[in-house]
Amino acid sequence: MKVTFIIKKAAKRYDTESTATIYIRLRNGRQLDSVAPTQLSINPNLWDDKGECVKTKAVCDNGLRSEINEEIRNLKTFMEKSFQAEKDDIDKEWLKLSLDKYYNPEKYRLPEEIVIKPNIGELFNNFLDKHPLSEVRKKNFRVIQRALARYELYVRTTKKRQKDFVLDVDTVTSDTLQDMWDFFQNEYQYCRLYPSIYATIPEKRTPQPRSKNTLIDCFSRIRTFFLWCFDNKLTANRPFDKFPIEECKYGTPIYINLEERDRIFNANLSATPQLAIQRDIFIFQTLIGCRVSDLYRMTQLNVVDGAIEYIPKKTKEGNPVTVRVPLNNKAKEILERYKGHKGRLLPFISEQKYNDAIKKIFKLSGVDRIVTILDPLTRDEVKKPLYEVASSHLARRTFIGNIYKKVKDPNLVSALSGHKEGSKAFRRYRDIDEEMKKDLVKLLD
Numbered sequence: 001m002k003v004t005f006i007i008k009k010a011a012k013r014y015d016t017e018s019t020a021t022i023y024i025r026l027r028n029g030r031q032l033d034s035v036a037p038t039q040l041s042i043n044p045n046l047w048d049d050k051g052e053c054v055k056t057k058a059v060c061d062n063g064l065r066s067e068i069n070e071e072i073r074n075l076k077t078f079m080e081k082s083f084q085a086e087k088d089d090i091d092k093e094w095l096k097l098s099l100d101k102y103y104n105p106e107k108y109r110l111p112e113e114i115v116i117k118p119n120i121g122e123l124f125n126n127f128l129d130k131h132p133l134s135e136v137r138k139k140n141f142r143v144i145q146r147a148l149a150r151y152e153l154y155v156r157t158t159k160k161r162q163k164d165f166v167l168d169v170d171t172v173t174s175d176t177l178q179d180m181w182d183f184f185q186n187e188y189q190y191c192r193l194y195p196s197i198y199a200t201i202p203e204k205r206t207p208q209p210r211s212k213n214t215l216i217d218c219f220s221r222i223r224t225f226f227l228w229c230f231d232n233k234l235t236a237n238r239p240f241d242k243f244p245i246e247e248c249k250y251g252t253p254i255y256i257n258l259e260e261r262d263r264i265f266n267a268n269l270s271a272t273p274q275l276a277i278q279r280d281i282f283i284f285q286t287l288i289g290c291r292v293s294d295l296y297r298m299t300q301l302n303v304v305d306g307a308i309e310y311i312p313k314k315t316k317e318g319n320p321v322t323v324r325v326p327l328n329n330k331a332k333e334i335l336e337r338y339k340g341h342k343g344r345l346l347p348f349i350s351e352q353k354y355n356d357a358i359k360k361i362f363k364l365s366g367v368d369r370i371v372t373i374l375d376p377l378t379r380d381e382v383k384k385p386l387y388e389v390a391s392s393h394l395a396r397r398t399f400i401g402n403i404y405k406k407v408k409d410p411n412l413v414s415a416l417s418g419h420k421e422g423s424k425a426f427r428r429y430r431d432i433d434e435e436m437k438k439d440l441v442k443l444l445d
Contacts, residue, residue: 001028001087003079005052005072006035011044020044022068024075026083026095034095038075039103039161040068062182066175067159074171078102120167121149127228136293136313144221146201151183153197154190169226169235174242177219184218185210211376213248220245251374251381254389255401260367261286265330267365275364278357280334281346282395287331289399290323292354292392298345303327303335355391362387 004027009020022040027033048055053072054065082098083090101108118126124145128138148167155165167176183190188207191198198207210218223240230238256264265283269276285295288308302310307326327335334346341347348354362368368385375382 001026001080001083003076005038005076006049007042007044007047009044011047015045016043018043020047022047022072024079024095024099026079028083028090032090032092032094034092036095036099038071038099040071042068063159063179066179067162070173070175073173075102117168120169121145123169123229123234124148124225127225131224131228134313141221141225143203144218144225146203147184147187147218148180148222150187150197150201151180153200154183154194155179157194157197169229170237172226172237172239174239177222177239177243180222181215181219184215209377212379213250213376216245216248249374249379251372253397253401254371254373254386255394255397256286256367256386258402260369260386261398261402264361264365264367267361269361269364272360272364275357275361277347278349278354279361279365280337281348281354282358282361282392284331284334284346285392285395286398287328287334288325289396289403290325291396292351295346295392296344296348296351299343300345302345306332351392358390358392358394359387362390 004025006023006025007020008023009018012018019041020043021037022042023035024038025033025035042054043060046054046058046060053069054060058065079095079098079102082101086094124141128141128145133141152165152167155162159165188209191207223245226235226238226240229235261283264279267279269279281295285292288295290298290308290310291312293313294310297313298308298310302308304324307324308331309322309324311320311322338346349357367390368387370383371386371389372381372383373389374380
């Protein structure tokens, strides 16, 4: 038995408009040779007769190529399995009947065979309920869940014969993942082209261009979800086995030195009292080295015997460790300024406004050294003044970088920063200081 795919219409030179139906052909030795039309069609000049697929080097929409090639694979698999199951009842009408079963399976199900299968959104909710995740990570996974729901609407809106498309964990392939990748990469454009999708499943922020690292992070989460489904016997499908994800690429961490930190700490910001408050918070963060999410949760209860004590939220669910950072004189001075503040440890504003304030503070303080960073979208090196790249995370890097520069002991520094053992993020700090390199070279004198 052999299943092949053909078109009957000859290709005409320079013809880019006409279409031809793709037929499925079933041959079983000399006993049977049947041909029947599928619901697929293609421009004849895009068809590869030998490969029975869209030409690899043909210039066409990638979505169309993936759609047709994937549908052909699915049809072929279906026919081969059906033939093996029904090979004793094959006749000349079998191919047409099997095609109808493929396209209209509900017509052939007995009532007792109809099983309500959970959709991918329901499985995702199940995953979030049962998989051990911190609230921050759950929040990040829910962003992915909403994006996948928008992808379903996008396919239904833009692709022919897929008006009822749903993501099914059993049928997602590497081609599906590639199509999803393209959607995630270009979603910032689709929100303008198809506003109804984003009215149905909105986000607080308008989608922005996603960097390669962000896309890798998104698909790492999707892979985690699929592996959880596989491990819990909710599917036998492992689409990521044929869709490798490369590692994120980062530049050398940027941080400010102690002289720059003190210039910011001593800057006269009396004309902008709100910025002065956020400056104090930023400097305090550079002195305890926590993530901004941990900083925002702190209250006076985190001050214990002259030190800040907290359990990092990011690692709370896995291997919770209490981080204790003794407070130096600058940190104590800042806390003293706001000792009358009620509730949280310091008068925080929203994280986004905090990051905006940090950039203004750097500029007003004259901290404008040019640094080389990796552009997140192009992955090219670009040079920018420090105040353009400053953020709350730069405070954490400043704490780690300056202490590592003094003691060069990763175990001691990570105990203060809250990095877990073997952290890839922390390893990047081992090559961040020019003075450390000079010290090593001097050993050769």
